[in-house]
Amino acid sequence: MSWQSVPQYPQYQDPNQQYFGGGGYPPPGGYPPQGGYPPQGGYPPQGGYAPQGGYPGGYPQGGYPPQGGYPPQGAYAPQPGFVQPPSGYGAYDDPESQPKNFAFDDQSIRRGFIRKVYMILMGQLIVTFGAVSLFVFHDGTKQFAARNPWLFWVALAVMLITMLSMACCDSVRRQTPTNFIFLGLFTLAQSFLCGVTAGRFNSTEVLMAVGITAAVCLALTLFAMQTKYDFTMMGGILVACLVVFMLFGIIAMFFPGRVITLVYASIGALLFSVYLIYDTQMMMGGDHKYSISPEEYIFAALNLYLDIINIFLYILTIIGASRD
Structure with missing residues (x-):
């Protein structure tokens, strides 16, 4: 042209x-x-x-366009050898210079949150069942705990303090590395308590309880992920059931016996099985009415860990009471 x-x-x-x-x-x-x-x-x-081929003779003296003209100051001015812009007139439409649309992908964030929770939970379970194995299969560890009963009360105090701190204080469970320090202390204390408890049973009963707990927890987790029923709306009901269960446990202390132990342990295993479904759906989010924030991965791991440990202890109690 x-x-x-x-x-x-x-x-x-x-x-x-x-x-x-x-x-x-x-x-x-x-x-x-x-x-x-x-x-x-x-x-x-x-x-x-x-x-x-561009402007002959180079760029005109004084710049183009004239002062105060069009396009505004700071916009693109053609240079020698200027080529056809991709589109429009004015500033050069460079695709790399356009603002990018970073969409907030909630599903990818939720999947990363779930992976982080289960990795933490797996580490807690490895430590806990390692301690249980040590108490069950190593007589020296069991005798050491029996000769030093104060360790039980120290572990119980550490477990309660760390658990209440993480449950009640947002700053404790959200700030790193404070949250991992408290979770590690809680896991060690709880592992010691579980080991002392499991040491009262023989190895066959403990292994049976571990196997049943693993199968039950896997089945309940898959059910929580696949079911269309929303258990996250049952938070108030579960809290009320937990209060009644605790009162029943206090009353059962004054009426010891095999039958009441079996009833109490069976109700506890059932209650914490429902809690496992509830906490799993709270962690998953999605279509459920309530969900845990992705920032609360320590709190989510703590809830699932307590559910699994309680299911294990109550199943172990059922097995021990049925054989005794």
Whole structure:
């Protein structure tokens, strides 16, 4: 294309010689040309902005457009060898310079949160059942705990303090590394208590309880992930059931016996099985009415860990009471 195809600027006959010649630029009569801006037929001329091969003679002195003209100061000004912009007129439409749309993918965040919770939970269970194995299969560990009963009360106090701190204080369970320190102390204390408790049973009963607990927890977790029933709305009911269960346990202390032990342990295993479904759905989020924030991965791991440990202890109690 040449400038001869632009009828609005007859003085630009030869771009190699008369660019800004013969009357100057803008054309006589002011800029924009008579008839408004852009001139009839649109601006830039058909075929693109700037003649093929760029502006002859380089960029005009003083800059283009004139001071106060169009485009505004700071926008794109053509250089020698300028090529056709991708689209539009004005600032260069570079796709890399356009703002990107970073969509908030809640599902990917939730999946990462679930992976983090189960990794923490797996570490807790490995430590706990390692301690249980040590108390069950190593007589020296069992005798050491029996000769030092104060360790039981220290572990119980550490377990209660750390658990209540993480449950009641947001700053404790959300700030790193404080949350991992408290969770580690809680896990060690709870593992010692579980080991002392399991040491009262023989190895066959403990292994049976571990196997049943693993099967029950796996089945309940899969059920919680697949079922259409929303257990997250049952929080108030579960709290009421837990209070009644605790009162029943206090009363059962004054009426010891095999039958009441079996009843108490069976109710406890059932209650914490429902709690495991409830906490799993709270962690999953999605279509459920209530869910745990992805920032609460320590709290979610703590809930699941307590559910599994309670299920294990009550199943172990059922097995021991049924054989005794």
